[in-house]
Amino acid sequence: MEQEQQTPHKRRVRYKGKYPKKFEEKYKELQPEKYQDTIEHVIKKGNTPAGMHISIMVQEILDTLKIQPGETGFDATLGYGGHTKAMLACLNGQGHIYATDVDPEESAKTKKRLEELGYGEDILTIRLQNFCTIDEIAKEAGGFDFILADLGVSSMQIDNPKRGFSFKVDGPLDLRLNQEAGISAAERLDTITREELAGMLYENSDEPYCEELAKAITDEIRKGSRIDTTTKLREVIEKTLDFLPEKEKKDTIKKTCQRTFQALRIDVNREFEVLYEFMEKLPDALKPGGRVAILTFHSGEDKLVKKALKEGCRAGIYADYSKDVVRPSAQECAQNGRARSTKMRWAVRA
Numbered sequence: 546m547e548q549e550q551q552t553p554h555k556r557r558v559r560y561k562g563k564y565p566k567k568f569e570e571k572y573k574e575l576q577p578e579k580y581q582d583t584i585e586h587v588i589k590k591g592n593t594p595a596g597m598h599i600s601i602m603v604q605e606i607l608d609t610l611k612i613q614p615g616e617t618g619f620d621a622t623l624g625y626g627g628h629t630k631a632m633l634a635c636l637n638g639q640g641h642i643y644a645t646d647v648d649p650e651e652s653a654k655t656k657k658r659l660e661e662l663g664y665g666e667d668i669l670t671i672r673l674q675n676f677c678t679i680d681e682i683a684k685e686a687g688g689f690d691f692i693l694a695d696l697g698v699s700s701m702q703i704d705n706p707k708r709g710f711s712f713k714v715d716g717p718l719d720l721r722l723n724q725e726a727g728i729s730a731a732e733r734l735d736t737i738t739r740e741e742l743a744g745m746l747y748e749n750s751d752e753p754y755c756e757e758l759a760k761a762i763t764d765e766i767r768k769g770s771r772i773d774t775t776t777k778l779r780e781v782i783e784k785t786l787d788f789l790p791e792k793e794k795k796d797t798i799k800k801t802c803q804r805t806f807q808a809l810r811i812d813v814n815r816e817f818e819v820l821y822e823f824m825e826k827l828p829d830a831l832k833p834g835g836r837v838a839i840l841t842f843h844s845g846e847d848k849l850v851k852k853a854l855k856e857g858c859r860a861g862i863y864a865d866y867s868k869d870v871v872r873p874s875a876q877e878c879a880q881n882g883r884a885r886s887t888k889m890r891w892a893v894r895a
């Protein structure tokens with residue numbers, strides 16, 4: 546008799562209560578191919594399934610970029626690949642998209658996912674590279690007919706506690722888009738001066754309590770207590786703002802946590818520097834008549850993009866650009882809370 550193949554039994558992830566709460570416990574959401582019903586249910590409730598990213602303003606981007614079969618495009622921020630997939634569909638099998646991301650962990654998963662959908666190297670080239678190297682990629686591609694940049698972080702990165710992006714869950718205070726390069730936010734705090742930290746909080750996220758926070762954080766570190774987890778940083782913020790009246794304390798602490806984490810993320814990933822470089826190189830990467838759409842998520846990014854496009858248009862580099870910002874619909878914001886802060890700007894190369 547043939548021996549029956551023994552596959553080791555894998556125990557279901559254990560969690561307290563009726564539904565899993567922690568990222569790593571959400572085993573159904575983390576296997577979307579197997580649990581499609583769960584994914585649909587989570588999205589319908591206005592949430593993003595663990596390990597997934599819901600692409601923002603997809604239709605508005607496609608309307609702006611007007612992609613035609615045979616064209617060559619660049620997706621500067623691959624992420625989960627939702628926008629890339631929608632743009633690839635417009636090519637209808639003819640043309641090519643180049644895409645970059647600096648996150649080795651997530652871009653490997655996205656590459657595999659898109660390959661399984663039939664988007665191989667013949668139509669899609671994925672590079673683990675910073676989008677500020679757009680000039681090198683444009684040279685290889687012979688210029689682009691369309692370019693998309695959906696700035697910031699993906700939901701997979703925010704929700705994974707090991708990445709340290711969220712003050713809501715405990716994890717190492719890392720905040721790097723690429724955990725294999727550079728230094729973590731905890732390491733950055735180890736040696737930062739009070740003045741430098743106050744400046745960073747103010748410049749990167751307009752933090753009104755930048756002075757108080759910079760003092761509290763650097764005092765804590767000087768006492769020998771490293772701030773190396775998301776919880777420790779949140780606790781210092783809570784203690785520093787404890788003087789606030791009860792009725793505004795909770796909300797202000799939440800907003801201060803958001804701004805502080807954002808400021809550190811911008812710093813460790815040099816987000817303003819690389820965005821500035823990208824905007825400088827953008828005109829030469831676009832073919833005449835080529836179109837670009839850029840999604841930003843905070844005022845610092847938006848100001849930088851707006852200024853570059855406006856000056857470019859004045860100088861005759863762009864034939865047209867978005868005078869007003871384009872926002873996601875109320876319906877999209879209701880379905881996906883993470884879309885609420887999105888602003889889209891576009892331009893057409895002269």
Ligand SMILES: C[S@@+](CC[C@H](N)C(=O)[O-])C[C@H]1O[C@@H](n2cnc3c(N)ncnc32)[C@H](O)[C@@H]1O
Pocket residue numbers: 598599600601621622623624625626627628629645646647648651674675676677695696697698699700722819
């Ligand atoms: C908002 S997500 C993009 C989501 C994507 N559009 C989608 O539909 O799934 C932003 C992505 O850009 C990547 N990223 C951020 N800054 C980058 C940079 N300077 N160069 C390359 N990738 C970057 C992040 O790692 C993240 O995966």
